[in-house]
Amino acid sequence: MVSTKGKSLEGLLTEFRRFYPSTDFKNNAYITSEEIFKKAEKDPEGFWATYASELTWYKKWEKVLDWDPPHSKWFVGGEINVCYNCVDRHIKNGRRNKAAIIWEGEPGDTKTLTYWDLYREVNKFANVLKKLGVNKGDRVAIYMPMIPEAVIAMLACARIGAIHMAVFGGFSSEALRDRINDCKAKLLITADGGYRRGSLIPLKHDSDYAVKDTPSIENVLIIKRGEFPLRIKKGKDFWWHELADEVDPYCEPESMNSDDSLFILYTSGTTGKPKGVVHSTGGYLTGAYTTSKLIFDMKDQDVFWCTADIGWITGHSYIVYGPLAVGATLFMYEGAPDWPEMDRYWRIIDKYGITIFYTAPTAIRAFMKAGAELIAPYSLETLRLLGSVGEPINPEAWIWYYTNIGKKRCPIVDTWWQTETGMIMITTLPGYHTMKPGHSGFPFPGVSIDILNESGNPVEPDEGGYLVLKQPWPSMLKGIYGDEEKYLEKYWGKWGGKYYFTGDGARRDSEGYLMLLGRVDDVLSIAGHRIGTMEVESALVSHPSVAEAAVVGITHEITGQAIVAFIVLRDNIDKDFDLEDSIREHVSKKIGPIAKPRKVIFSSELPKTRSGKIMRRLLKDIAEGKVLGDTTTLTEPEVIDNLKKQYEVIES
Ligand code: PRX
Numbered sequence: 181m182v183s184t185k186g187k188s189l190e191g192l193l194t195e196f197r198r199f200y201p202s203t204d205f206k207n208n209a210y211i212t213s214e215e216i217f218k219k220a221e222k223d224p225e226g227f228w229a230t231y232a233s234e235l236t237w238y239k240k241w242e243k244v245l246d247w248d249p250p251h252s253k254w255f256v257g258g259e260i261n262v263c264y265n266c267v268d269r270h271i272k273n274g275r276r277n278k279a280a281i282i283w284e285g286e287p288g289d290t291k292t293l294t295y296w297d298l299y300r301e302v303n304k305f306a307n308v309l310k311k312l313g314v315n316k317g318d319r320v321a322i323y324m325p326m327i328p329e330a331v332i333a334m335l336a337c338a339r340i341g342a343i344h345m346a347v348f349g350g351f352s353s354e355a356l357r358d359r360i361n362d363c364k365a366k367l368l369i370t371a372d373g374g375y376r377r378g379s380l381i382p383l384k385h386d387s388d389y390a391v392k393d394t395p396s397i398e399n400v401l402i403i404k405r406g407e408f409p410l411r412i413k414k415g416k417d418f419w420w421h422e423l424a425d426e427v428d429p430y431c432e433p434e435s436m437n438s439d440d441s442l443f444i445l446y447t448s449g450t451t452g453k454p455k456g457v458v459h460s461t462g463g464y465l466t467g468a469y470t471t472s473k474l475i476f477d478m479k480d481q482d483v484f485w486c487t488a489d490i491g492w493i494t495g496h497s498y499i500v501y502g503p504l505a506v507g508a509t510l511f512m513y514e515g516a517p518d519w520p521e522m523d524r525y526w527r528i529i530d531k532y533g534i535t536i537f538y539t540a541p542t543a544i545r546a547f548m549k550a551g552a553e554l555i556a557p558y559s560l561e562t563l564r565l566l567g568s569v570g571e572p573i574n575p576e577a578w579i580w581y582y583t584n585i586g587k588k589r590c591p592i593v594d595t596w597w598q599t600e601t602g603m604i605m606i607t608t609l610p611g612y613h614t615m616k617p618g619h620s621g622f623p624f625p626g627v628s629i630d631i632l633n634e635s636g637n638p639v640e641p642d643e644g645g646y647l648v649l650k651q652p653w654p655s656m657l658k659g660i661y662g663d664e665e666k667y668l669e670k671y672w673g674k675w676g677g678k679y680y681f682t683g684d685g686a687r688r689d690s691e692g693y694l695m696l697l698g699r700v701d702d703v704l705s706i707a708g709h710r711i712g713t714m715e716v717e718s719a720l721v722s723h724p725s726v727a728e729a730a731v732v733g734i735t736h737e738i739t740g741q742a743i744v745a746f747i748v749l750r751d752n753i754d755k756d757f758d759l760e761d762s763i764r765e766h767v768s769k770k771i772g773p774i775a776k777p778r779k780v781i782f783s784s785e786l787p788k789t790r791s792g793k794i795m796r797r798l799l800k801d802i803a804e805g806k807v808l809g810d811t812t813t814l815t816e817p818e819v820i821d822n823l824k825k826q827y828e829v830i831e832s
Contacts, residue, residue: 209611252652254463263339266504286515305336307427316341325374373408438462452718456661467655468602472502483740538567567618569710578617602655648679718768
């Protein structure tokens with residue numbers, strides 16, 4: 181239902197647009213009134229405790245929150261096991277033969293695991309981990325394609341209290357190696373390979389390169405996905421299916437303290453080195469569970485599909501932990517959205533009867549570009565709720581998503597959150613709020629935000645500022661693995677430890693709707709994934725021909741941002757087309773294909789201030805073809821002219 185104030189849909193891109201959940205949706209939704217916000221505001225701890233109580237605890241907590249800024253401990257004294265809550269609970273509460281995971285591989289093979297199947301697999305997997313010497317507190321790296329065993333591996337770690345550290349399968353072996361070395365993982369779980377866009381991704385082969393230089397890894401456990409060529413190192417590498425036959429079918433879940441670590445997940449920041457964000461057990465699960473249930477309005481009959489990879493936080497919270505804690509049926513797909521055709525997602529939605537679909541704006545924009553004809557053959561009639569995550573969804577894409585995929589019937593939740601927050605923090609609640617395209621919505625109940633100016637004072641309505649979080653929330657990160665100083669500085673340094681700084685800009689309108697304005701630090705958002713400029717620059721300068729590098733993000737119609745690299749070559753190196761390719765490939769090898777610069781611009785110098793700082797703002801203007809800003813502080817103004825000329829040549 182849409183209020184157009186007399187305008188046609190195409191002409192709606194103004195502040196007048198409002199969309200309402202249908203009466204049918206409202207009548208059946210968990211949250212349909214403001215009451216929950218009032219309750220949570222009055223007593224946030226009581227609010228979170230209510231939802232934590234819906235989980236099964238071995239021992240109830242003595243205190244909901246111990247807040248010793250900037251560290252919070254949730255459900256202090258409580259003991260819980262995350263795997264028990266995601267699996268065992270459901271085989272006892274009537275969901276035993278309900279589908280937990282419905283999976284489709286890229287080649288079209290499928291598999292369904294009931295909660296009972298999942299229980300049996302997870303138990304065996306946990307015993308295999310133990311057999312390989314993994315103990316409570318040990319770190320386990322997971323480098324997997326999107327197959328059910330990835331979820332099973334995570335749950336098995338949680339069952340025995342090992343801390344998993346998943347690495348996106350699209351990352352390079354060097355990225356895997358660095359993450360393993362940072363957290364000193366003992367075991368690496370991988371697969372022989374996976375399918376992506378019709379190609380085989382040789383994960384075990386790539387792992388071999390990483391593991392050469394990771395002294396902490398004692399064993400590699402391999403899942404068999406297909407017939408992928410690989411080398412087995414006797415005594416070190418083991419097949420999961422072979423060990424599975426040798427272990428007991430049951431593994432007692434470990435009773436964990438609520439504040440014990442559940443997982444580490446690396447994310448990009450403003451430095452060259454990704455940060456290991458550490459999440460807790462009881463608090464994290466409470467956050468993932470509550471938000472899954474209330475924001476996605478997850479019911480027993482739903483089939484929930486989150487298109488993220490389990491290597492990202494979205495995969496952790498909204499493929500694995502949130503939906504399984506709720507007891508939902510989740511759908512998982514291995515491959516690319518455009519394989520073999522750009523209609524793969526719609527085909528899947530109709531085939532499996534997906535009811536809730538959660539994806540990223542970059543995908544939505546790619547579908548828009550491909551054209552609505554590709555959707556025409558599909559009914560999409562089972563859908564009842566849509567979600568968006570990872571970057572701001574521009575109103576045009578929002579309307580397209582609402583009209584073409586949701587058929588003007590499904591509310592859209594535009595969910596803002598981060599690896600560090602562990603759960604969705606800003607959104608609308610689909611059965612209650614009116615939606616405003618381009619605006620994420622409101623803080624989730626129990627979440628307290630503000631928007632500040634540079635001096636730390638709240639800004640006026642409609643004024644942009646820095647988005648901060650004022651109060652702790654249950655799935656708040658515990659810290660940065662092995663780097664307390666960075667934790668304090670990056671998140672709490674800006675205003676003397678008073679607020680958690682998100683790194684994002686935001687604006688709140690007079691009705692309280694929040695609009696996210698993107699990163700305000702040196703972090704790029706490529707197809708909704710965070711990449712630090714420093715990370716790419718470090719990779720670039722490690723190329724033997726590169727002396728200096730600066731990277732900027734430019735606006736891109738599909739991926740949100742694209743990377744442009746400005747390069748100064750070492751003396752006596754000639755630039756040619758091969759060199760540009762070799763530099764781009766080098767970054768891909770160091771980090772992964774998503775970090776590959778779209779353009780490389782060679783220069784004899786980079787524009788710098790008199791104090792020697794690279795003027796990224798100018799580079800961004802050049803890369804975006806804009807009129808240049810102030811160049812008065814530049815040491816050599818002609819550097820800019822030369823760069824501009826070169827850029828024009830590349831563009832033409
Ligand atoms: O800039 C915000 C953007 O993604 C960042 C977090 O990235 P990451 O930790 O990789 O987690 C992504 C998935 C949760 C944020 O700081 N972001 C995420 N969701 C939105 C968003 N920007 C605008 N609107 C969103 N809905």
